[in-house]
Amino acid sequence: MVANKDVEISVARGTVHAIVGENGAGKSTLMKILYGVQQPDEGTIAVDGTVLSLRSPTDAIRAGIGMVFQHFMLADNLTVLENVVLGAEKRHGIGDAARAEISRISASYGLGVDPDDLVADLGVGQRQRIEILKVLYRGAHILILDEPTAVLVPQEVDELFGNLAALKAEGLTVIFISHKLDEVLKVADEITVIRRGTTVRTVKPATVNARQLAELMVGSELPSPSTEESTVTDRVLLTLEHVALAGAATGNRALLDDISLTIHAGEVLGIAGVEGNGQAELVEVVMGMRDASAGTVKLEGTDITDWPVREIREAGVGYIPEDRQRHGMLLEAPLWENVMLGHQTQKPALGAGGVLVDARAVQRETEEIVRDYDVRTPSIFVTGESLSGGNQQKLIIGREMRQHPRVLLAAHPTRGVDVGAQAAIWGYIKQARRDGLAVLLVSAELDELIGLSDTIRVMLRGALSGHFDPDTVTREELGSAMTGATGPDAPADPTTSEKGLV
Amino acid sequence: MKRLDWRRAGLGLAAPVLAVVVAFVVTTAILLLAQDPVGAVWGQLLKVPLPRQLVAVFNAATVYYISAVAVAIGFRMNLFNIGVDGQYRVASFAAAVFAGQGWLPGWLNIIVALLVAMASGAVWAGIAGLLKVGRGVSEVISTIMLNAIATYLVSFLLGKTAVKVQGSNATSTKSLPADSRVPGISVDGMLATPSKVYGLIVLAAVVGFVYWFVLEKTRFGFDLRATGRSETAAVASGVNVKRMVLTSMLLSGAAAGLVGMPLLFGQDYLYGDTVQSGLGFAGIAIALLGRNHPIGIAFAALLWGYLDQQSNGLQIAAGVSDRLVLVIQGVIVLSVVIAYELVRRAGIRMEQRRVARQLAAGDAVAPVTEGAAV
Numbered sequence: 079m080v081a082n083k084d085v086e087i088s089v090a091r092g093t094v095h096a097i098v099g100e101n102g103a104g105k106s107t108l109m110k111i112l113y114g115v116q117q118p119d120e121g122t123i124a125v126d127g128t129v130l131s132l133r134s135p136t137d138a139i140r141a142g143i144g145m146v147f148q149h150f151m152l153a154d155n156l157t158v159l160e161n162v163v164l165g166a167e168k169r170h171g172i173g174d175a176a177r178a179e180i181s182r183i184s185a186s187y188g189l190g191v192d193p194d195d196l197v198a199d200l201g202v203g204q205r206q207r208i209e210i211l212k213v214l215y216r217g218a219h220i221l222i223l224d225e226p227t228a229v230l231v232p233q234e235v236d237e238l239f240g241n242l243a244a245l246k247a248e249g250l251t252v253i254f255i256s257h258k259l260d261e262v263l264k265v266a267d268e269i270t271v272i273r274r275g276t277t278v279r280t281v282k283p284a285t286v287n288a289r290q291l292a293e294l295m296v297g298s299e300l301p302s303p304s305t306e307e308s309t310v311t312d313r314v315l316l317t318l319e320h321v322a323l324a325g326a327a328t329g330n331r332a333l334l335d336d337i338s339l340t341i342h343a344g345e346v347l348g349i350a351g352v353e354g355n356g357q358a359e360l361v362e363v364v365m366g367m368r369d370a371s372a373g374t375v376k377l378e379g380t381d382i383t384d385w386p387v388r389e390i391r392e393a394g395v396g397y398i399p400e401d402r403q404r405h406g407m408l409l410e411a412p413l414w415e416n417v418m419l420g421h422q423t424q425k426p427a428l429g430a431g432g433v434l435v436d437a438r439a440v441q442r443e444t445e446e447i448v449r450d451y452d453v454r455t456p457s458i459f460v461t462g463e464s465l466s467g468g469n470q471q472k473l474i475i476g477r478e479m480r481q482h483p484r485v486l487l488a489a490h491p492t493r494g495v496d497v498g499a500q501a502a503i504w505g506y507i508k509q510a511r512r513d514g515l516a517v518l519l520v521s522a523e524l525d526e527l528i529g530l531s532d533t534i535r536v537m538l539r540g541a542l543s544g545h546f547d548p549d550t551v552t553r554e555e556l557g558s559a560m561t562g563a564t565g566p567d568a569p570a571d572p573t574t575s576e577k578g579l580v
Numbered sequence: 581m582k583r584l585d586w587r588r589a590g591l592g593l594a595a596p597v598l599a600v601v602v603a604f605v606v607t608t609a610i611l612l613l614a615q616d617p618v619g620a621v622w623g624q625l626l627k628v629p630l631p632r633q634l635v636a637v638f639n640a641a642t643v644y645y646i647s648a649v650a651v652a653i654g655f656r657m658n659l660f661n662i663g664v665d666g667q668y669r670v671a672s673f674a675a676a677v678f679a680g681q682g683w684l685p686g687w688l689n690i691i692v693a694l695l696v697a698m699a700s701g702a703v704w705a706g707i708a709g710l711l712k713v714g715r716g717v718s719e720v721i722s723t724i725m726l727n728a729i730a731t732y733l734v735s736f737l738l739g740k741t742a743v744k745v746q747g748s749n750a751t752s753t754k755s756l757p758a759d760s761r762v763p764g765i766s767v768d769g770m771l772a773t774p775s776k777v778y779g780l781i782v783l784a785a786v787v788g789f790v791y792w793f794v795l796e797k798t799r800f801g802f803d804l805r806a807t808g809r810s811e812t813a814a815v816a817s818g819v820n821v822k823r824m825v826l827t828s829m830l831l832s833g834a835a836a837g838l839v840g841m842p843l844l845f846g847q848d849y850l851y852g853d854t855v856q857s858g859l860g861f862a863g864i865a866i867a868l869l870g871r872n873h874p875i876g877i878a879f880a881a882l883l884w885g886y887l888d889q890q891s892n893g894l895q896i897a898a899g900v901s902d903r904l905v906l907v908i909q910g911v912i913v914l915s916v917v918i919a920y921e922l923v924r925r926a927g928i929r930m931e932q933r934r935v936a937r938q939l940a941a942g943d944a945v946a947p948v949t950e951g952a953a954v
Contacts, residue, residue, distance in 0.1 A: 367815055388818030397816065405816040408809045419806060420817040422799050435799050456938035463928055464935040 085121075085277050087270050089220075094242055094252040096262040099272035099295055105255050108272070112222060112253075113145045114138040125220065144218025146209045148225045152197050159193040162212050169215065183214050188244045202352065203234035207241065214250075221245065222253045227261055228522070231352050232557040239265045257295075257497075259288040271295055295497060309344035310532055314378070315516035316341040316364070316485045321373035323359050323540075333359045335540040337373070341485070341516035346507065348531030348548070349520045352560050356540040357520045358400055361489050364518070365397055366390045377485065391420055396483030398474055400490045400520065402467075406474045409463040413455060414444040416462045417477045424481060447476035452502060468499025475506050486510050489520040504530060524553050538562050587930075595923040596869055596876070599916035600883075606911045607904070620898035625890045625905075631771035633889045640885035641878070642781045642842050643856075647863030648881055649791050650701075650835035652872040654719075656795060657828040658808045663708060663723025664836040665860025666730030671701035672840030673734045673753070676851030677741060679844070680754035689760040694783075694841060701837020702830045704730065709829030713822045719829065727860070738853060752852030762845040780842035787835060788874040804828055836860065865913040871920065884909065 085108055089095040099105045110116040112123065114132035122129045125141055132138050138145070152161050162180055163172045170176040177193045184191040189207045197205065206226060213221055227235045242252055242265060256262050262269055263283045271278040271294045278294055286294075316339075323334035334356050341347045351357055362368045364375055366387040375383045382390055391397070397420065399405035407416050418427040418440050426443045429436035444458040451472045455465055462470060471491065478486065488507060492500040507530055510517055521527050527534050528548045536543040536559040543559050611618045629637060647664055654661035661667075679693035708726055711717040742751035764776025795801035807814040807824050815821055839859055844851065866884055870877030891905035 365816070386818065386820060387815065388820075391818050399816055401812075404810065404812040406813065408806055408813055410809055411806075415802070418802060419813060422802055422817065427799070427802075429799075433798055433800070435797060435802055437797075454939050456935055460931055460935055461928070464931045 085272065087277060087280070089251055089253060089268075091251050092246055092249045093267040094246055094254055094265055096254045096256060096266035096269045097272060098256060098259060098262055098269060098291065105272055106224075109145070109222060109224060109255060112138065112143060114143075139216050139218065142217060142219045144213030144216060144221050146206070146213055146221060146223045146226060148228055150205050150209055152205055152208060154196075154198040156197060157193065158191055158195050158197060158200075158208055158211075161197055161208060162193070162215050166212075166216050169217075179215065180211065183211055187214070187241060187248060189241060201234075202229050203237055206230070206238065210241065210245075219249075220251045220253065222255065224255050225257070226254070227256065227258060229353060231560050232524075232553055233561060235261060259291045259295075263288060263291070292497060308532060309511055309514070311343045311345075311514065313343040313514075314340055315343050316378075316518065317374075317376040318364070319374045319376070321360075321363060321370045321375060323356075323363055323368060324371040332371075332540050334363065334370070337540075337542055339535070339542065341518060343484075343514040343516055344511055345533070346511050346517040346519050346531045348527035348534040349518065349537055349542075350522075350524065350527050350534055350556050350560060351520075351537035353522060355537045355560075357537050358489070359540075360537070361397075361400070361487050361518070361520060364390075364487060365395065388423060392423060394482070394484040396478035396481065396486040396515075398471070398478060398486070398488040398491050400493070402470055402474055407462040407470055410461055412461060413448070413453075413458045413465070413473060414441045416473060417444045417447060419477075421477065421481055443480065447473060447480060451476035451506075466496070466499075468495035468503075471495050471503060472499060475503060479506065479510065484515060486515050486517045487520075488517060490522060491519070492521075492523065492526060524556055527556075536560055591923050591927045591930075592871065592873075592876075595919040596871070596880070596916060598919040598923075599869065599912050602915040602919070603908050603911040606915075607908050610907060611900075611904075616900050617898050621894065621900050621904065624893050624897040625887070627890070629886070629889060631767075631773035632775050634771060635767060635773055635775040635777055637882060637885040637889050638781065639778050639842070639847075640888055641881040642778050642784045643839060643859055644862055644866050644881040644884050645784045645878055646787050646835060646842075647839045647859045648866035648870060648877045649787050649863075649874070650832050650839065651860075651863045651867040652870075652877060653791065653828055653832040653835060655867055655872050656808045657804050657824065658811070659712075659825065659828060659832070660720050661705065661708075661723055661829065661832045661836070662720055662864065663705060663726050663730075663860070664832070664839065664863050665858065666723070666727035667701040667704045667833045667836035668839035668860060669730045669734050669855075670704045671697040671837030672844055672855065673737065673851050674700040675837075675841065676753040676756075676844055679756050679760055680850065682757040682760065686759040689757070690762060690845060693760075693845075694838065697837040697841055698834040699837070701835070702833040705829045705833020705836065706826070709826040709833075712829070713826050735853060738851070752850045752854075754850065756845070756849040760845070761849055764846060778842040778846035780846055783838060783841060787838060788878065791835070792874040800827075839863070862909075865909060868913055868920075869916050 097105055097108070107116065111118050114134045114137045117133065123132060124130065130141050132141065159177055159180060163176045170179045180191065180193040183189070189211055191204070191207055191211055197208065210221065226238060230238060245252055254262065254266060266283055268280055269283060269291065270280045271291065273295060318337050318339045321334055321337040322332055324332055337360060339347065349357055349360070359368060363370045366385050370383060374381055377393055377395065382393065403409060408419060418435065421427055426439035427435055441458060447453065448455060448458060453469050453472045453476065455469060465473070491507065492503050495503065507517060507519065519527065519530060528551065531548050534546040534548050534551060534556070536546070536556060538560060546556065608618055611621055647668065650664045651661055675693040675697035678696045679689055682689060684692055704726060708719045708722040711722045712719050738751055738753070741753060743754045762779035764779055765781065766776050768774065795805060803814065803819045804824060806817060807819055807821055811821055843856065862884060866877060866880040870880035887905045887908060891902040894900050894902045894904060
């Protein structure tokens, strides 16, 4: 169905076809081409044997290709019906005809969507089903799902896979883009591996295991996160005592609710949880970007609750932000200016009289970071934007670690980075632990948490759970704590309890 | 790195050149539609200016330049200071009143008057800054309002403080003492004209240099640019954004306060109700065209001054209103905004491709082993 100079993929009707590859391997470009956002320089795309020219998403929709994005595009304050018909008013109007069509689609694919629910009241899994429904409503028979499981907890992933099976049974075609190999193996009928913009191979899931697939992806052997012997000391570096953060409006539930935690030198505390349960707020309160409404934050005994961000950074708190494009980098600035960012008041940026910037020293420092942290770039003068996600992240970690912090806050440090960079980043976090830093690791990747943490705690609706021991905890236990489900309602599935690789 | 800079320079120049070309085409189209003599209009606008006119171009550009730098300070911080017009009115009036008293002798009077102008411009802009920081009022709205207030406030105060001049209806402040006037710079060595360039063209140059130095070389400048590029990243890096908003509004206002100074000390010697208006708005256009760059702004200011000057003869030479120049200037600004965005995107794509290509080439030579020791 799809051809391109470098990429050749054929997808049969009524199958789930997975496309896997590292970030930067060309998955997103391929996707953009399929959805008409970007035009291929060479090659053709054909649906049912007809060669198409997709010049815009409108063309793609007309050809029956629909895209479900990783980040949902739903208006919270509208109902499901309103969200679905928005922009597609011509199909079935905006009234009862549309409502009937939504119910029909929902019933025939087992999506369980009620057209009159308010989107604001719905959970992540349900929202994703609305996105799928939106695409089906527009007449798509080929669905492209971009990293659909990134935002889901294990139980929701299983539900999604159930929905995909229903779609397949009705003769629809699903293209499933992911880098989570265990999931791909479970759901796909065929898997195409992409590396550096080319298709490496198309395989049947029955013939490969996750490790072989990963090695196809990277083109070499790869490491996995595994804990080493404990380096935890009894020196307490970071303490939070009864920290709370009130909601934006009165009456809203608190964003952070009575959070107390302690991290020692040489300890990694992992925070698991479905996104939006207060992890981001927790990190921002410690960094001083938000003011806690109650409680205290202490850095090695010193109360830093009311300190501004700059003083907290100067006192030795390193920060790897969860959204590096918004909080970690100046995308349009050269790399060396990005190395200064967050350390303007510290060496080597600090120039004469504390007023000037020592650009030379920062550029030397940047050269060293690029070398020591394996940042792949032709020059330190290119803009931050021109680097891949993994290289941006390595630059950020390099600049933070070179300031020798005492505490490191790492939020989703391997999100959106390729497998190679992921291994390197795990290495740096382990190194930080060996060097006696106190590390607060927030992640949505359970394997990463289990592999790197000394202790895991789960965040749900702004509150912290008890302690889990990463050596004994299962993915299901964490998953249940993440959704707040009590009791063993999730059926034990042997394949999900295997500790996957990526 | 050298090659990179040339590439950047090329991209940087592409947009303004494109904008000027588009303006030329659009204006020609308008003239054709209106059945005006196209040839005569461009003949008038593009003819070589007389020496006298050339001096006038530089004088106009001096004033425009300072105004555009004031606007650019805001732009670099993602603040849209539309209020330069009001700020320079308030400041010019305050400086004219102060300097007119002649409390201080000669140059001292001038320097203190310049400081008075900067302070009053800063105060006027600071109101908008405080409103934004304290109450979240958009600086666009508040500075527009403050422009209107400034106009009426100044004319009210002018009425209170004006000195009556025999045989004239004009109201104005007291004229500057003779020793507090800045002499013009004679250019008769180069150009055959007795006209003189404003002495305070030096002030414009100093403003431009300080603007460049503070933004590009100091930590404060880095913080300001970082905030302009990404407020979220700046907050995470420890910049106090509220303080930064207020400070840059004050600085922008202080620069705006100097806009009227070349006129006050080099030409009018007083502030009256006939003072030139619209300088602040021209500054917005010039800052956009000059891409907030101290040199770029200088060229844009000269272009503006040139167009103004050449438009004077339009009515006589071609029978077309000199307002046509406003159309040209407007089209330049519109197209420059679009052209910059296009060029910016093209630049990003080019650089991303180049980086990818260079990395791919490097990998082909020496396959790099993935990852660090774990």
